[in-house]
Amino acid sequence: MNIDVGARLRYVRMQRGLSQRALAKQAGVTNSSISLIEANEVNPSVGVLKRILDGLPISLSEFFAFEPEKPRQVFYQAEELVEIGKGGISFRQVGENLFGRALQIIKERYEPGADTGRVMLTHEGEEGGVVISGRMELTVGEERRILGPGDAYYFESNRPHRFRCVGPVPCEMVSACTPPTF
Incomplete structure (x- = not known):
């Protein structure tokens, strides 16, 4: 039996409402360790996996025993989008269960002045999006641009990046990330 440890870990982490960074902090491992495991780029030792699972918390036996449901829903009403953001940033994700999915789609809303923080984000994969308003x-990286309605972006997510709403009105975007590691 071949078990997708990365997708399973991502599923459990997201069910608990934790970011990769938050889980890494709780487990005492690096954010890149969580990212690499979830992207199936590294196969963790039992000791490392146990340490990470202790941060959730879930036992090794529970982790390998449960069978996440495969997502079957195709269409989503606006109220069915799952909120995974907080504070002045709203991230409304399409689909609650991303287990086995290769793509994460998010409707984002940043209040004026809201940003993702001075510490730049990095994670595996690619991401892109379009500014709606x-x-x-x-x-x-070293590049900075102000994007307005209709403008778009697309980059490798392992490049350090930061988002910040500028101007007097909220910014709304639709973005996608693959694999779903954000």
Whole structure:
């Protein structure tokens, strides 16, 4: 039997409402360790996996015993989107259970002045999006650009990046990330 440890870990982490960074902090491992495991780029030792699972908390036996349901839903009403953001940033994810999925789609809303933080984000995969309304300052590595309605972006997510709403009105975007590691 071949078990997808990365997808399973991502599923359990997201069910608990934790970001990769939050789980890494709780488990005492690096954020990149969680990211690499979820992307199936590394196969964790039992000791490392146990340490990570203790941060959730879930036992090794529970982790390997449960069978996540495969997502079957195709269409989503606006109220069915799952909120995974907090504070001045709303991330409304399409689908609650991303187990076995290769793509994460998010409707984002940033209140004026809201940003993802001074510490730049990094995670495995690629991401892209389109600004629907408002203005967004996007920094990717050393590049910085202010994007307005209709403008778009697409980059490798392992490049340090930061989003910040500029201007007096909220910024709304639709984005996608593959694999779903955000």
